[in-house]
Amino acid sequence: MSVPHAAAIYSGDYHAVPLSHDSYHILDPDDFVASAVCWPGNTEDVSKAVKWANKWKVPIWPLSIGRNLGYGGSAPRVRGSVVLDLGRRMNKVLDVDVENAVCLIEPGVQYVTLYEHLQSIGVGNDLWIDVPDLPGGSVMGNALDRGVGYTPYGDHWAHHIGLEVVTPTGEVIRTGMGSMEGSECWQLFRYGFGPHQDGIFTQSNYGIVTKMGMELLPNPGGVRVFMAAFPQYDDLHEAIEVIRPLMIRKIIGNVPMVRLGLQDASLYKTRDDFELDERGVVKPDSAQKVLEELGTGAWVFYAALYGPDDVTLAKYNYIQEQFYKRIPNTKFYQREDVPENHYLHNYARFTTGIPTWRELDRMKWIPNAAHLFFAPLSANNGKDAGRQAAMGRKRMEEYGFNYLGTFFIGTRAMHHVISFMYNRKDIAEKKKALTCIRALIADAASIGVGEYRTHLALQDQVSKTYNWNDGAIMKFNEKLKDALDPNGILQPGRSGIWPKDYRGKGFELWGGEERSSLVEDKDELNLTPLSP
Amino acid sequence: MSVPHAAAIYSGDYHAVPLSHDSYHILDPDDFVASAVCWPGNTEDVSKAVKWANKWKVPIWPLSIGRNLGYGGSAPRVRGSVVLDLGRRMNKVLDVDVENAVCLIEPGVQYVTLYEHLQSIGVGNDLWIDVPDLPGGSVMGNALDRGVGYTPYGDHWAHHIGLEVVTPTGEVIRTGMGSMEGSECWQLFRYGFGPHQDGIFTQSNYGIVTKMGMELLPNPGGVRVFMAAFPQYDDLHEAIEVIRPLMIRKIIGNVPMVRLGLQDASLYKTRDDFELDERGVVKPDSAQKVLEELGTGAWVFYAALYGPDDVTLAKYNYIQEQFYKRIPNTKFYQREDVPENHYLHNYARFTTGIPTWRELDRMKWIPNAAHLFFAPLSANNGKDAGRQAAMGRKRMEEYGFNYLGTFFIGTRAMHHVISFMYNRKDIAEKKKALTCIRALIADAASIGVGEYRTHLALQDQVSKTYNWNDGAIMKFNEKLKDALDPNGILQPGRSGIWPKDYRGKGFELWGGEERSSLVEDKDELNLTPLSP
Known part of the structure; x- marks a missing residue:
């Protein structure tokens, strides 16, 4: 497969970019590579794909837009994973609440499309978005990676309100006030009742976020x-x-x-x-x-x-x-x-x-x-x-x-x-x-x-430097991983968190030192892309 | 046991208040009552107490100061629980970083003591705390219950930075940058690397917070x-x-x-x-x-x-x-x-x-x-x-x-x-x-x-109203509970989250409707207060 030029990666047709590789590969371009790509159309599709992956114990790797360039692009950590390319079809701005300056978005909403949407409904001058260096990325993906921008809302994660998440076993939850049927406050109040779960879905492999509320910055008048x-x-x-x-x-x-x-x-x-x-x-x-x-x-x-x-x-x-x-x-x-x-x-x-x-x-x-x-x-x-x-x-x-x-x-x-x-x-x-x-x-x-x-x-290397008290935080993270994803299908290795079946088998050494592809013979696995 | 007067509850000698009951009882004063009170002196003591509770499968109920008046005071949810009264001995302001306007505190630090501490080190005019209606409560306890105050830092939880937590099985973790040995940023940056766990320790029974960083408000000059x-x-x-x-x-x-x-x-x-x-x-x-x-x-x-x-x-x-x-x-x-x-x-x-x-x-x-x-x-x-x-x-x-x-x-x-x-x-x-x-x-x-x-x-009643998608959030919370607290010893029933051994046994009906004390005969349990 040829490697696209930077211009193709960033601009023009988003679908010109193959969402199965890291286009800014630092290893061999085929080291981090998917076996199939699936385009879910909605939350239910995502849940189905997750259940399918649990049934067959196939690792899956969800992407919003796949523009995480400089940090791995759209490549999955384990070779042969099935990429869930959420952005392709789940790319709608579901709601803009102008009065309260918030919106509800799907994974595929890019900064540039959110900007254009606000312009198109006539509120672009009143409600601003916080853009990072390049606006082709996913608003949701960047917040979930805890990226930063330039305005007072530059800590993107700090300005989300409410999530919808498909768990690694396929259940659908909504956090904060979204966990109450009929609440009008899902995008208005960050917390709900009981534990506030949102943070564990950032930089992790504990769930697939399918909807996210984001605050919009009111024009400060100069x-x-x-x-x-x-x-x-x-x-x-x-x-x-x-x-x-x-x-x-x-x-x-x-x-x-x-x-x-x-x-x-x-x-x-x-x-x-x-x-x-x-x-x-x-x-x-x-x-x-x-x-x-x-x-x-x-x-x-x-x-x-x-x-x-x-x-x-x-x-x-x-x-x-x-x-x-x-x-x-x-x-x-x-x-x-x-x-x-x-x-x-x-x-x-x-x-x-x-x-x-x-x-x-x-x-x-x-x-x-x-x-x-x-x-x-x-x-x-x-x-x-x-x-x-x-x-x-x-x-x-x-x-x-x-x-x-x-x-x-x-x-x-x-x-x-x-x-x-x-x-x-x-x-x-x-x-x-x-x-x-x-x-x-x-x-x-x-x-x-x-x-x-x-x-x-x-x-893996970075996560090991977070080593206080003999790496207590990773042991805690692994405990959560085992509980939420017993089959270890969701993003194995993300942020250094490996499902239990992978631990101690050399996967952590990968990245130039050792191969760790789960599936050596792709034909044997016989994966076919999911619907549609 | 006699019920203390409001004045004794709020003012004067904090230790005049028995930290085993809800002094503002809405049920029978003895309905929510502890069998013993333990005063840990440090994080290691807390860990020991938790391990002891796991060994004997005794429910424990940690308190900071026990002034959660109007929401249950210092009472444990399950009668016969052992109260861990953290505030009695773990009550120090561990650090004030004047340059960065943050502090590190233990559970027993009251608003009034933090205020006095800042005054005593000569920075009280420059660095402000956010006080709620009454300043006798725990700064940490209020933030963990997601309480609010009056200043720009009025969302107390939003202004914490970094936790130390004893898990329900007795391990000690630090979150955010505290999870890296030697980091100077534990109280400066809210996140670390990988999942951000902090939120799951609010309004929950997933861990006992023993240290917390809090931002201090710089005097805005008028x-x-x-x-x-x-x-x-x-x-x-x-x-x-x-x-x-x-x-x-x-x-x-x-x-x-x-x-x-x-x-x-x-x-x-x-x-x-x-x-x-x-x-x-x-x-x-x-x-x-x-x-x-x-x-x-x-x-x-x-x-x-x-x-x-x-x-x-x-x-x-x-x-x-x-x-x-x-x-x-x-x-x-x-x-x-x-x-x-x-x-x-x-x-x-x-x-x-x-x-x-x-x-x-x-x-x-x-x-x-x-x-x-x-x-x-x-x-x-x-x-x-x-x-x-x-x-x-x-x-x-x-x-x-x-x-x-x-x-x-x-x-x-x-x-x-x-x-x-x-x-x-x-x-x-x-x-x-x-x-x-x-x-x-x-x-x-x-x-x-x-x-x-x-x-x-x-x-229990309130948690059941958070019912979206057939109560999906509680099923998720219970999954976390089972993973983190397999013996179900930590605060059973807090925020409606019951350990698996309690579920379906009528505990949820309690609160005026049915008794649910785990320990009917306290002598038989033969609990003695832990050291010291």
Whole structure:
């Protein structure tokens, strides 16, 4: 099977993408591969497919849209699994409650389709969605992976309200107020009565979410976006120290970001625009020259302030003062200060809920570019940010990769997302990327730093770093898995959680080290795609 | 055993209260009663006690402080259970991270002790806690019951970060980043890697929480509290319609409330100050007279605006305009407009994190007053609020109780908390209260309205109203219960979740209908209190 080009992966016809592989494969493209794809049309179909899988003890791998690029795409963890491609037919916005600013969606609703739907019913100016870097992904899938965006609703999972879930044995539950027949509050109140189950369905293999409520952000009546550029690499420490109280005190109310100047520059430049050392790493002098030419800094900060103009102006002035006190050479830019192709204009769209495809420009950095993310969680302080950036840079340059880091800043912690760009046609480079990221996971764990999310091939390693009290959390997770999925059919290995029949049989070693396909001979299994 | 007076329950020496009963008993005081009380000193003790309970198959009932008054107090659901009184010795504020505005606490930390601790380390003015009506309860216990307060952090559960939990089989887990050895982010980031388990430990019997992180509210640099009084009973509809967009748009940022004028008046008056009808219900004319004398309304609204003075003034003017448009006779009061004993001064303390005991004044309403709450969840709209208030009023007056309702207003839904005041020395009145509240639960369920929390004696009934898809959520909850607590020792019956050995044996019928004590002869069990 040929590997689709990035453009086909992201844009145009969604169905041009084969939802049986990871199109950004870091291993052999056929390592993580499905045996069949099934397109359920509704919750009942999903339940039927799950019951079928239990009967035949076939592993199944549900997808919303399959755009989890950088973390495994649409590949199943166990080769030969049947992919349930929910997004193909279950792709409707089931309800928009304009008065309460919430919606109810199916797995296949993409950010861009939700945006267009709100436009089409005439409320797009009043109710905003929170878009991540690229709007082709599933709104539900991203929330279930606990992804982040850019507006005040940037913690996507924190802004869901109510789930419908098919359990691994095929029962259908609704959580929160949805667990009461006739309740009008399923999308209005997050909890119900008794235990609040929702969280166990994130980053897990405990159920297939078929409907989800999401809050929509009411237009706050104005936005002011700005960029601050910090001249020195070492300014990172002070910058984060300035930002922390601004976040805790909600002076900045969105999810802002600090990113490396070179990462920012990769939107405008390719690697060929720089002088490289013998390892392929951009030389510091060369980076410096380009950053100056672009009028940017060693690190840049993007943030949005919401509300009436006088309020955001007062906040902007206050924020500038705070930075000037500790980093006197900070340069500030608002939209009117930058050229038309500047990312800040894009940022203004992101922070007002308008999808853009601009981040695709990064894919020009190297030929046949694919990406993979190393995404450790950082405290909101200069010390942690500094040591993580240094750690990432040192290890990545050792392997010939440029450290391209961004800190997405929450109220009290940051997602430090480091982009690995690699040529997916270069097998040696893929091996280097995999070895490097495995080394980084170990580096991080040795100083008590863990990843918030990781690539499918690395989930066993990462889950093992969550090791407090002899790995008590995994034992607990396995207990839940055994209870909810006794036949072990749903997403074996997701987040490192293996059903009991798989444990101790070497599956955890997979990902470049050992093959673990459940089904070696696909003909023998004789799977045929389910209806329709 | 004698029943302590309200004053002893709430104030003075916490240990004057026997933590083996519900001091606000609605059934016979000995119906829900413990056989022994154990005081663990640390997590290891809790684990030992749990393992002991598993060995002897004795039900255990952990408490934080036991002040869940109105919802069952410190009574265990199954008579003869061993109470684990965690609060007695595990009562420390383990850490306050001033820079990040978070703390780590044990079960026995009361609101008032946390407040005093922050004062004692000199950060009480900078970091606020969110206090509920009375500050004697456990900060952790209230969050685990998903209680609410008054500040922007009023959804207590939504503002916890990280748990340590002893499972029903005695293992110790830490959730979120606490599941990684050496992580510095346990109290900074809510999630970890893989499933997010925290929610299943609320309102459940799946584990004993021994440590919890809580966010502290940074002083927002100013507060403006106000009361709005609406003259007509029917103004409730329009008032809620005005409030909804103010909440969704965060113009009001705290958890404000609308309460019945009579409920407000019960802070200043006793029932004897009114003329009653033959059922004991306050006559409308008499209520009207008192409300006029107090300068209040049929309904009153209390809210807080945070920030610099000019910002809160602009918001206050905007809010007034919105109300005047739809309820022209609304009266507004700020602190300077009301006498010293007015509740608004108390409200100013609540909304700035200062504990008060003022709500105790309500206990003078009738002799030997006890209270019980009926707490349905309402949509943030006039229609739902109106029908719930009418339903509550009609049914309660039928049984001779005054409907005393308050709506605690969240972003998209409200906790409609209705206070039942009854004389706990009057057996007939207690029976009437129980019958009435059971009728209300059924009334509510018939229109798709469910309770967010309920008294121990009513949890079976309420849990059965969460009946979507043939009670699928309870089947799911029971599956989790069986997996996590195979011997069924932890809080049997909490939230209607019974271990498998109890099911179908009539336990669910208990609460005035049938006895279900596991241990009829306490001597035979020969329980002795655990160490120390």
